Amino acid sequence: MRTLLLALLGILAAAPGWATGLHHDLTVTLDPAARRLEVEDRLRLPAGTHRLLLAPGLAVGEARLDGKPVAVRGNALPVTVPEGGGELRLRYAGTLPLLTPDSRGGGGGEEGAYLPAGTGWIPTPESAESPPSWRLSVRVPAPFVAVATGRLVEETRDGAGYAAAFAEDRSVEEPSLFAGPWQVTERLHNDVRLRTYFHPEQAALAEEYLDLSARTIDAQAARIGAYPFAGFAILSAPLPVGLGFPGLTYIGRQVMPLPFIRAQSLPHEILHNWWGNGVRVGDGGVLPGNWSEGLTTFMADYAAAEARGEDAAQAMRLDWLRDYAALPAERDSALTDFRAKVHDAAQIVGYGKAAMLFHMLRAEIGAEAFDAGIRRFWEEKQFQDAGWDDLRRAFAAASGRDLGPFFDQWLTRVGAPTLELAGAKADGDGVALTLRQGEPAYGLTVPVEVRTAAGKERHTIRLDGRETTATIRTAASPRALAVDPGFALFRRLAPGEAPPTLRDVTLDHAATTVIAADGPAAEAARALAERLADGKPRIAAADRADPAAPLAVIGTAGEVDRILARLGLPPLPDRLKGRGTARVWTARTPQGRPLLAVAADDAAALQALLRPLPHYGRQSWLVFEGARAVDRGVWPAGDSPLRVSFE
Numbered sequence: 001m002r003t004l005l006l007a008l009l010g011i012l013a014a015a016p017g018w019a020t021g022l023h024h025d026l027t028v029t030l031d032p033a034a035r036r037l038e039v040e041d042r043l044r045l046p047a048g049t050h051r052l053l054l055a056p057g058l059a060v061g062e063a064r065l066d067g068k069p070v071a072v073r074g075n076a077l078p079v080t081v082p083e084g085g086g087e088l089r090l091r092y093a094g095t096l097p098l099l100t101p102d103s104r105g106g107g108g109g110e111e112g113a114y115l116p117a118g119t120g121w122i123p124t125p126e127s128a129e130s131p132p133s134w135r136l137s138v139r140v141p142a143p144f145v146a147v148a149t150g151r152l153v154e155e156t157r158d159g160a161g162y163a164a165a166f167a168e169d170r171s172v173e174e175p176s177l178f179a180g181p182w183q184v185t186e187r188l189h190n191d192v193r194l195r196t197y198f199h200p201e202q203a204a205l206a207e208e209y210l211d212l213s214a215r216t217i218d219a220q221a222a223r224i225g226a227y228p229f230a231g232f233a234i235l236s237a238p239l240p241v242g243l244g245f246p247g248l249t250y251i252g253r254q255v256m257p258l259p260f261i262r263a264q265s266l267p268h269e270i271l272h273n274w275w276g277n278g279v280r281v282g283d284g285g286v287l288p289g290n291w292s293e294g295l296t297t298f299m300a301d302y303a304a305a306e307a308r309g310e311d312a313a314q315a316m317r318l319d320w321l322r323d324y325a326a327l328p329a330e331r332d333s334a335l336t337d338f339r340a341k342v343h344d345a346a347q348i349v350g351y352g353k354a355a356m357l358f359h360m361l362r363a364e365i366g367a368e369a370f371d372a373g374i375r376r377f378w379e380e381k382q383f384q385d386a387g388w389d390d391l392r393r394a395f396a397a398a399s400g401r402d403l404g405p406f407f408d409q410w411l412t413r414v415g416a417p418t419l420e421l422a423g424a425k426a427d428g429d430g431v432a433l434t435l436r437q438g439e440p441a442y443g444l445t446v447p448v449e450v451r452t453a454a455g456k457e458r459h460t461i462r463l464d465g466r467e468t469t470a471t472i473r474t475a476a477s478p479r480a481l482a483v484d485p486g487f488a489l490f491r492r493l494a495p496g497e498a499p500p501t502l503r504d505v506t507l508d509h510a511a512t513t514v515i516a517a518d519g520p521a522a523e524a525a526r527a528l529a530e531r532l533a534d535g536k537p538r539i540a541a542a543d544r545a546d547p548a549a550p551l552a553v554i555g556t557a558g559e560v561d562r563i564l565a566r567l568g569l570p571p572l573p574d575r576l577k578g579r580g581t582a583r584v585w586t587a588r589t590p591q592g593r594p595l596l597a598v599a600a601d602d603a604a605a606l607q608a609l610l611r612p613l614p615h616y617g618r619q620s621w622l623v624f625e626g627a628r629a630v631d632r633g634v635w636p637a638g639d640s641p642l643r644v645s646f647e
Contacts, residue, residue, distance in 0.1 A: 021045075022043065022045060022125065022133075023044040023132055024041055024042075024122060024133075024134040024135070024136070024174075025041070025043075025044075026122065026138075028138040028177065029138075030113055030177070031108075032108040032109065032110075032111075032144055032179045033108070033110050033141075035095050035097075035108035035113075036093070036095060036096070037058070037095075037121070039092055039121075040090070041089070041123060042087055042088075042090075043089075043090065044087055045086055046081065046085050047083045048080075049078070049079070050079045050080075051076060051077070051079075051126045052124065052125055052126075053075060053120055053123065053124050053125075054075040054076075054077075054092060054123055054124075055094075055106075055120030055121055056075060056120075057096070058075065060075075061092060062089070062090065062091040063089070063090050063091075064088070065079055065081070066086045077123065090123060096108040099238065099239070101238075101239060101240055103239060106121060108179075109238075112144065112179045112181065113140075113179040114239065114250070115178070116243075116245070117176045118173075122174060122175065124174070130171045131171050131172055131174060132171075133168060133169050133170065133171070135153075135166070136148050138163065138164060138165075139162070139163040140161055140163075143181045144161070144179045144181055145182045146178065146179045147177075147195075148176065148177045148178070149166070149168065149172075149176045149245050150167050150168035150247065151166060151167050151229075151230040151231070151247075152164065152166055152193060152231060153165040168246075172246050172277060173246060173277070178197075178235055178248075180235070182197035182198055182236065183198055183199070183200060183203055183206075184196070187214070189213075189217070192232065193231035194214060194231065194232055195231065195232075195233040195234070196233070196234045196236075197233060197234070198236045199236045199253050202253065208262065212266060213232055216267045216270045217232065220270065220271055223299075223374065224274050224374055224375060224378050225375060225378045225382070228273055228274060228383075229273055229277075232247055232249075232273070233248040234248070234251065234266070235248060235249065235250045235251070236252075236256060237251055237253060238252075240252045242261070242265050242269070243269075244268075244273075244277070245277070246273065247273065251265065251266075251269075263304060264300075267301075268297070268301055270300075272292070276292035276293075279377070279381045281386070282387045283387070285387040285388065285389040287336055287388035287408075287412070289334075289338050290350060291388050293350050293354065294335075294351060294358060295355075297352075298354075298358040298359060299358075299374075301316070310486075314487060317356065317359070317488065319618055320348075321497075321498075322503075322618065322634075323348045323618065324492070324493075325504075326501060326503035326507050327507055328507060330509075331345040331507065332345075332349065333414060334411065334413060335349060335388075335410065336388070336412055338350035344507060344534045348507075353410075353416075356489075356490040357411075358370075360489065361403075363445065363488065364406065365398075365401060369395070369399035369400075370398070372399075373391075373395035373397070373398035376394040376397060376398055377391055380394065388407060391407075392407045405443055413440065416490055416491050417441075417442040417491050418437060418438040418491060419436075419446070419642060420437070420438075420642075421434075421481075421643075421644065422436045424481050424644045426646040427471065429473060430471055430472055430474055430478070431450055431471070431472045431481055432469070432470075433461075433469070433470060433471075434467060434469045435483065439466070441465050441466050443464050444462070444464075444489060445461075445462055446462070446484060446489065447459075447460055447483075447484050447485070447489070448461055448482070448483055449486075450472060450474050450478050450480070451479045451480040452474045452477060453476040453479060457474055480643070480646060481643070481644050482640075482644075485642075494642050495641065496638030496641065499620055499635035499637055500588060500595070500635065501586060501619060502532070502616060502617045502620075505552050505595070506532045506533055506614075507534050507617075508549070508550045509534075509538075510546070510549045511533070511537070511538065511552060512540050512546050512549055512550070512552070513538060513539045513540070513552040513554060514542045514551065514553045514563060515529070515554060515555055516562070516563045517554075517559055519603070521556050521602060521606060524604075524606035525598075525606055526539065527607075528598065528606055529554055531610050531613070531614050532554075532614055542566065542567060545567070550593050550594040551589060551593065551595050553569075553596070553598070554597075554606075555598070556600060556601070557572075557600065560572075561599070564597065570595065572597070573585055579630075579631070580624050580630060581602075582599065582623075582624040583597075583599050583621075583622075583623055584598050584599075584619075584622040584623075585597055585622075586621065605624070608624065608626045608627040609624060611627065612624070618634070619632045620633060620634045620635040621635070
């Protein structure tokens, strides 16, 4: 997730990867407020020709290979190392970019410093086979504290500042370095050093975060294997982010108090220490692609929902399927093509569809074999690259089954199956039914629920071709039947199962946006359109809107009402009238296309929506007071063609 985000923003100085046997011994002097970075790096390099790159803005003052000067060409250092290896000594320094709310590639400022791996702040080979080992000593002036990925070796504090050393002896990744005016709270838990690096206003949250970290680490270690790092730290970030690194997570200070950060985001990032950091995502093999986000979502986010009960788990599965229902076909992709979340469309496939794959796999082979496969995968692949092929082999060995067809259909195909209940008839104490699916046919174990005079019964029907007919015997006379009522299969939802949501419009590049405002309100509406669209919005006048495409109307309440009436579109729903400073709702146009309307009181109310509204794509309607969503919901689903009553 983090690495591709950096690449997307164009700040990577070099392609990721490090030469086998590469070791950094770094001495860093960092002044975040002055944005000054000074580094001495003693690199142990294997024999061969290397081309090391540094980020723009860093200037090399000295470069010597085994004591002999090395020519520097801008920010590139071509080095040929003789047999037996050699030591390259570098001294370099520079001014960091200013750290702003939009920074992703590193920087510094009054609130601290952020130097993530892969951004060229340490010399990075253009090509390599595995990450380096390293040791990093850092000093920062008061009031700052510094922390890096890796094992904390030592630390000292005096009136002038703070110094510490960190090390990583295994093949994990380059060091990431952070600094901030933090208060540090520590707890040792089963030889794991747990820490929070929080701003003063968050000090009261430290113990709760440490408690949750300890519980999560224990639970996942029992299921997977021992926690792979010496510690875990939670850092309060000046940026609006939630990022995972080996042994730590970097979370925006503004969202730290929010319940969902503790309930969902923190366990997700802790689990990435096994999946993504402990086992790296490899891009080779027959089945390439990033498996770690889907597995982490399944074992962290979805597991938390399951712990709350089946209703919460079903709601999460339905969210994933509704997200997919909103994804235009031309933006769909195979799981083998997923690398990281670069936009919402990628997240729908790489997180939601992948998590559903693991949910279906567990149902297919059983929970015991699934957990055994997870443990086998970890034992065999820790601190190595791994791909979907390795997961398939681990689960196949644990279950004693050939899982090739299962993984092939869910990983390599673009799209999802569609289900049709072609016929159903009560027959005494039983039901005869015909299930049909579209092309290409998937191998599906389809859940079927029958409500009888004695209660509900759950059955499954195997569907391997286009159609199958089966008879289900029941303990009492059947009253009703539902196909996949709990949304256990990844599939295209049937009509009636997917009411309109914001994502039906925001994901579609063909959508037209009409600005219904003048002056400053129009400027705010255009800015909001830019924020909402998962791409570049197509803004047009009302009379130029394409009636066959999704439509967004954004502006002030009176103008939005006028344009909707002029175009013959559904007006503001009664339940939203007179409420809040802004109302947001979805509907269907007369042509059946999705409609999204945003009606705010004034320019300030529109401006207040810029940050929060894009996070509510799964909702059908919302009411805002300023930047706070005070009410929201999803329109009721219609009648599903996958349900039938016999009464």
